[in-house]
Amino acid sequence: MSRTTATVLVSPTEAAEVPPVTAAPARRRPPLPVAAISAATLSILVGLWSLAAWAGWVSSVFLPSPLAVLEALDLAARSGFADASLLQHTLASLSRVFGALLAALLVGVPIGIAIATSRIGRGIFDPIVEVLRPLPPLAYLPLVIIWFGIGEASKILVIGLAMGPPIIIATAAGVRSASTDRIRAARSLGASPRDVLRFVVMPSAVPSILTGVRIALGAGWSTLIAAELIAAPRGLGTMIQAAAGFLATDIVIAGIVVIAAIAILFEAALRRLERRFVPWATRL
Amino acid sequence: MSLHLDGVTLAYPPARSGRRDEPPVLRDLSLAIEPGAFVSVIGRSGSGKTSLLNLAAGFVAPSGGSVRVDGERVEGPGAERAVVFQDDALFPWASARDNVAFALRLRGLPGAERRTRAEALLASVGLAGAGDKAIWELSGGMRQRVGIARALAAEPRYLLMDEPLGALDAMTRERMHEFLLGIWQRSGAGILLITHGIEEALFLGTRVVVLAGRPGRIIADMPASYGRRFLRGEPARAIRADPAFVADRNALADMIHDEAERAA
Ligand SMILES: Nc1ncnc2c1ncn2[C@@H]1O[C@H](COP(=O)(O)OP(=O)(O)OP(=O)(O)O)[C@@H](O)[C@H]1O
Ligand SMILES: [Mg+2]
Numbered sequence: 001m002s003r004t005t006a007t008v009l010v011s012p013t014e015a016a017e018v019p020p021v022t023a024a025p026a027r028r029r030p031p032l033p034v035a036a037i038s039a040a041t042l043s044i045l046v047g048l049w050s051l052a053a054w055a056g057w058v059s060s061v062f063l064p065s066p067l068a069v070l071e072a073l074d075l076a077a078r079s080g081f082a083d084a085s086l087l088q089h090t091l092a093s094l095s096r097v098f099g100a101l102l103a104a105l106l107v108g109v110p111i112g113i114a115i116a117t118s119r120i121g122r123g124i125f126d127p128i129v130e131v132l133r134p135l136p137p138l139a140y141l142p143l144v145i146i147w148f149g150i151g152e153a154s155k156i157l158v159i160g161l162a163m164g165p166p167i168i169i170a171t172a173a174g175v176r177s178a179s180t181d182r183i184r185a186a187r188s189l190g191a192s193p194r195d196v197l198r199f200v201v202m203p204s205a206v207p208s209i210l211t212g213v214r215i216a217l218g219a220g221w222s223t224l225i226a227a228e229l230i231a232a233p234r235g236l237g238t239m240i241q242a243a244a245g246f247l248a249t250d251i252v253i254a255g256i257v258v259i260a261a262i263a264i265l266f267e268a269a270l271r272r273l274e275r276r277f278v279p280w281a282t283r284l
Numbered sequence: 285m286s287l288h289l290d291g292v293t294l295a296y297p298p299a300r301s302g303r304r305d306e307p308p309v310l311r312d313l314s315l316a317i318e319p320g321a322f323v324s325v326i327g328r329s330g331s332g333k334t335s336l337l338n339l340a341a342g343f344v345a346p347s348g349g350s351v352r353v354d355g356e357r358v359e360g361p362g363a364e365r366a367v368v369f370q371d372d373a374l375f376p377w378a379s380a381r382d383n384v385a386f387a388l389r390l391r392g393l394p395g396a397e398r399r400t401r402a403e404a405l406l407a408s409v410g411l412a413g414a415g416d417k418a419i420w421e422l423s424g425g426m427r428q429r430v431g432i433a434r435a436l437a438a439e440p441r442y443l444l445m446d447e448p449l450g451a452l453d454a455m456t457r458e459r460m461h462e463f464l465l466g467i468w469q470r471s472g473a474g475i476l477l478i479t480h481g482i483e484e485a486l487f488l489g490t491r492v493v494v495l496a497g498r499p500g501r502i503i504a505d506m507p508a509s510y511g512r513r514f515l516r517g518e519p520a521r522a523i524r525a526d527p528a529f530v531a532d533r534n535a536l537a538d539m540i541h542d543e544a545e546r547a548a
Contacts (some may be wrong), residue, residue, distance in 0.1 A: 179373070181369050181371060181373035182373050182374075182375060184341070184343050184361065184367070184369075184373070185367065185369060185434075187343075187361040188341055188342075188343075188361040188365060188366055188367045189363055189366065189386065189387045189390050189434070189435075189438050190362065190390040190391065190438060191390055195390065199375075200375065203375065203377040204377075206377075279418070279420075280376035280377055280418065280419065280420050283376075283420040
């Protein structure tokens, strides 16, 4: 393809970004890493926020300064807010998410295997998953509360129901993705169907299951916070809701910052897990 | 005693778009592999070589005829018929050593013994010290050799290989020829080797079977003994230059060529 067609295919602004097809002459500067650009973006946003608060463009009731939010974080951490310290709120939320994740894995992975490997399994579970998957969890939360009360079990159940479908679907897809030749190889070495499931099919499904966990954590985390906004003695959602009642905007924002930080940590931890345990997934 | 394909026909169910009158992939094909035989199979791409191996391995059932091991009908894959795949089919989540050790584990060997035996098998295919390597760190030729080591670990009576030397350079390939003849001699296994290389088929085989498609059928079954001569000490070069070898090779090449002309 000639250079002219290449230029026609992209808009003028993008054209500057497209590297030339032929080897470029030695650059004077190495390109900025993406992380640096992202850090700059974040700094500028926080800077604008500070400026808005400092210059009084927005009342501090609606938008406290970043410094005030930090102080609120410190306050919530030391003396607590809404009858519990920040750490207690965070742990309450985290334990619900991980409790639900554990339950969703224990139930979801076998169901996913059943869907992918058996006609009967697919017949039983496919419709359940398909009905559950598009439902917003908050729609059935009141029903769950009526049935199971307002305790921890209800919350874990609702979060687990939100996490189940992505894990089930990812497990089924992973199991189906196991290569025919690898299964045949194991069989011709003398593996029983059980051996094949354990030593070939399940390892093949791990990358897909980890992706499912990633999606499930996203779904579970947002469901959790929403559920806590409605009813919970403790938790980050509860803290935010209580703070909003007092118009303590600094605590509200502090809570949001903690929620975002935890979500980012989840994501980073899962990426590490993937690199550590399934380095082959992206290479073969 | 043999691995016996007895008048097998293999027809896949017609695809929705496919023609119903399409000939089967293989038709009424008979082939016996005795222990100690080295059967090379050549044929053009699509002539049904892999299908033939899939039947012998028990991966697919024939639509007609039967596959038997020592007289007993084959119902599925079994460890007495180990397979080396056209694409290596190794387990990427395990190291090279653990791929080989997997076969030993299925035979019930204890952990420590699995390790040393797997290392020895890797060394025997020229991969000494590569046991800790991940599969994706190996070259295509190294992977194929891990696949051979894994199949040998099952100590099969029949070794079915689908173009196992496809990804190797000429020099490694010649060393692998000697290696294959070595394991054939030591193990006494019956070998089915599918290859695109006419010279390779002739040099290694005690028989060279020529497959033509479609329907896939055997159009020639030529006895050979060049591998035995090599094992008796005659240099490979001298064998390949032997007028008898050259004549056989040309005859096989002509056969495949003529068949292609007729099919076209
Ligand atoms: N699962 C399948 N379903 C339908 N047709 C198939 C299937 N597998 C193979 N075939 C057909 O059977 C014929 C023989 O295929 P096969 O893979 O045995 O050829 P081959 O001789 O091994 O070719 P190559 O040298 O390219 O590996 C081809 O026409 C192919 O289209
Ligand atoms: Mg093939």
